[in-house]
Amino acid sequence: MGKSKTKNQKKARVAANHVAEETYGSVPHSFVFHRGQIGKNVEELMMDMRRVMEPYTAQSLKVRKKNVLKDFVTAAGPLGVTHFLVFTKTENSVNLRLARLPKGPTVHFQVTKYTLIKDVISSLKRHRMHEQQFTHHPLLVLNNFGMEGMHIKLMATMFQNMFPSINVHKVNLNNIKRCVLVSYDPASQEIEFRHYSLKVVPVGMSKGVKKLLQEKFPNMSKLEDISDLLLKGVNLSESEAEQDGEHNITELPQVYSGRGNMRAQQSAVRLTEIGPRMTLQLVKIVEGMGEGNVLYHSIMTKSEEEIREILKRKEARLQEKAERRRMQEQNIAFKDEKREENNTLKGMKRKWQKEEAASDDSEVEDTGMQEDQPEAEESEDEAEYYRQAVWEEPDED
Known part of the structure; x- marks a missing residue:
C-alpha cells in the first residue's frame, strides 16, 4: 500500500x-x-x-x-x-x-x-x-x-x-x-x-562540438588533430552557418x-x-x-448624411419592433383575462347545474310522499263499504 x-x-x-x-x-x-x-x-x-x-x-x-x-x-x-x-x-x-x-x-x-x-x-x-x-x-x-x-x-x-x-x-x-x-x-x-x-x-562552435553535445560521435578519419574538430567551421560565412x-x-x-x-x-x-x-x-x-x-x-464609403439616414431608419425599425412587442404583450394579457373570465363562468355554470340537480331530487321525494296518501284513503273507503254491506268489522288483512 x-x-x-x-x-x-x-x-x-x-x-x-x-x-x-x-x-x-x-x-x-x-x-x-x-x-x-x-x-x-x-x-x-x-x-x-x-x-x-x-x-x-x-x-x-x-x-x-x-x-x-x-x-x-x-x-x-x-x-x-x-x-x-x-x-x-x-x-x-x-x-x-x-x-x-x-x-x-x-x-x-x-x-x-x-x-x-x-x-x-x-x-x-x-x-x-x-x-x-x-x-x-x-x-x-x-x-x-x-x-x-x-x-x-x-x-x-x-x-x-x-x-x-x-x-x-x-x-x-x-x-x-x-x-x-x-x-x-x-x-x-x-x-x-x-x-x-x-x-x-x-x-560559436563547430559542427563536431555540436555532435559531441548531442552525444553523437563525429567522423574524425579525415582530421589530423583533435583541434581540427574543435576549430573547424567556427568562422564560416552566414550562408554556410545556416544563415x-x-x-x-x-x-x-x-x-x-x-x-x-x-x-x-x-x-x-x-x-x-x-x-x-x-x-x-x-x-x-x-x-x-x-x-x-x-x-x-473597405469598399463602400458613406457620407455623414447617408450615415444619419441609415441610423434614422434603423431607429425607426427598432421603434416599430418595440411597438409590435408592446401590442403582442397587450394581446397576451387580454387573452389571459378572457381565459380567466371563461374559467370563472364555467365554474359558476357547473355550480348552478349542481344546485339544479339537487333541487330536482328534492321534488321527486315530495311527489313520492304525495302519491302514498291517495292509497291510504282508498283503503279506508273499502273498509267502510265492507261494514255497510256485511255489518261486520273487516279483518286486518
Missing part, C-alpha cells in the same frame, strides 16, 4: 488545482468552425487553424447543418469561449470572420490566398513539427500595425486578444515552441498570416531545452514554417456580434 497523503500535501494539491483553474479560465478560448458548404480544401484549412489555436480551442467541435450561430453563442458562455473564427465560402471567395464574444466587434476578412499545413511541410527538406509543440500556446508577433487608422488599431487589438498574454518577467522560455506572425502591408493593405516552429541552437547572424542571435536569460543552450550564452533562434499560410484582405468591421453598425468598410 502506498503512503497516504498528509494534510499539507492535500492543501498543496488543492491550491495548485485552484491556481490552474484560474489561469486556464483567464486566458482566451476560441471556437473554429464553418457555416454553409465550404468544400474539402477550406475544411482542411479550418482544421489547420484549430491546430494553430491549440491548446485553448475546441479541437473536436462538431458542426451540424441545422446549427445556427445562436447555438454556438449559447454553448460558448459556460465554456468561457471568447472568440469565434468562422469560415464561409461563396462562388467567388473564401471568407473568415473574427468575432469577439459576447457583444462584438466582428472583423470580416477575405482569404485571397492560402496554403495548408500538408503543402507547407511537403515543400521542406526537414520539417520541425511534433505534438509537444502544441501543448502550449504560440507566441504572437505583430508587424506594421502601428500605423494611423482606427481599423488598423482594431485589427491589432483583435489579434492580440485571440492569444494569451505573456509576462516577460515570469514566462518560461521552454514553453515557447511556436510563433504566429501577422504582418500588415500598407501598400497592398493585405495581411500575411504565418505559423512557425521555433528552435534555439548554440552558436545565423545578428538578426537571430541573442543571449538567453534562462536555460533552454537543448544541448548547449545555457544561461547568458549566445544562441540562435531559428524559425521553420509549419503552416497554414494565409493572405487576408480586410472587408469590413461590424460593431456587434454578426450584426450592428458598420464601423469600417
Whole structure:
C-alpha cells in the first residue's frame, strides 16, 4: 500500500488545482468552425487553424447543418469561449470572420490566398513539427500595425486578444515552441498570416562540438588533430552557418531545452514554417456580434448624411419592433383575462347545474310522499263499504 497523503500535501494539491483553474479560465478560448458548404480544401484549412489555436480551442467541435450561430453563442458562455473564427465560402471567395464574444466587434476578412499545413511541410527538406509543440500556446508577433487608422488599431487589438498574454518577467522560455506572425502591408493593405516552429541552437562552435553535445560521435578519419574538430567551421560565412547572424542571435536569460543552450550564452533562434499560410484582405468591421453598425468598410464609403439616414431608419425599425412587442404583450394579457373570465363562468355554470340537480331530487321525494296518501284513503273507503254491506268489522288483512 502506498503512503497516504498528509494534510499539507492535500492543501498543496488543492491550491495548485485552484491556481490552474484560474489561469486556464483567464486566458482566451476560441471556437473554429464553418457555416454553409465550404468544400474539402477550406475544411482542411479550418482544421489547420484549430491546430494553430491549440491548446485553448475546441479541437473536436462538431458542426451540424441545422446549427445556427445562436447555438454556438449559447454553448460558448459556460465554456468561457471568447472568440469565434468562422469560415464561409461563396462562388467567388473564401471568407473568415473574427468575432469577439459576447457583444462584438466582428472583423470580416477575405482569404485571397492560402496554403495548408500538408503543402507547407511537403515543400521542406526537414520539417520541425511534433505534438509537444502544441501543448502550449504560440507566441504572437505583430508587424506594421502601428500605423494611423482606427481599423488598423482594431485589427491589432483583435489579434492580440485571440492569444494569451505573456509576462516577460515570469514566462518560461521552454514553453515557447511556436510563433504566429501577422504582418500588415500598407501598400497592398493585405495581411500575411504565418505559423512557425521555433528552435534555439548554440552558436560559436563547430559542427563536431555540436555532435559531441548531442552525444553523437563525429567522423574524425579525415582530421589530423583533435583541434581540427574543435576549430573547424567556427568562422564560416552566414550562408554556410545556416544563415545565423545578428538578426537571430541573442543571449538567453534562462536555460533552454537543448544541448548547449545555457544561461547568458549566445544562441540562435531559428524559425521553420509549419503552416497554414494565409493572405487576408480586410472587408469590413461590424460593431456587434454578426450584426450592428458598420464601423469600417473597405469598399463602400458613406457620407455623414447617408450615415444619419441609415441610423434614422434603423431607429425607426427598432421603434416599430418595440411597438409590435408592446401590442403582442397587450394581446397576451387580454387573452389571459378572457381565459380567466371563461374559467370563472364555467365554474359558476357547473355550480348552478349542481344546485339544479339537487333541487330536482328534492321534488321527486315530495311527489313520492304525495302519491302514498291517495292509497291510504282508498283503503279506508273499502273498509267502510265492507261494514255497510256485511255489518261486520273487516279483518286486518
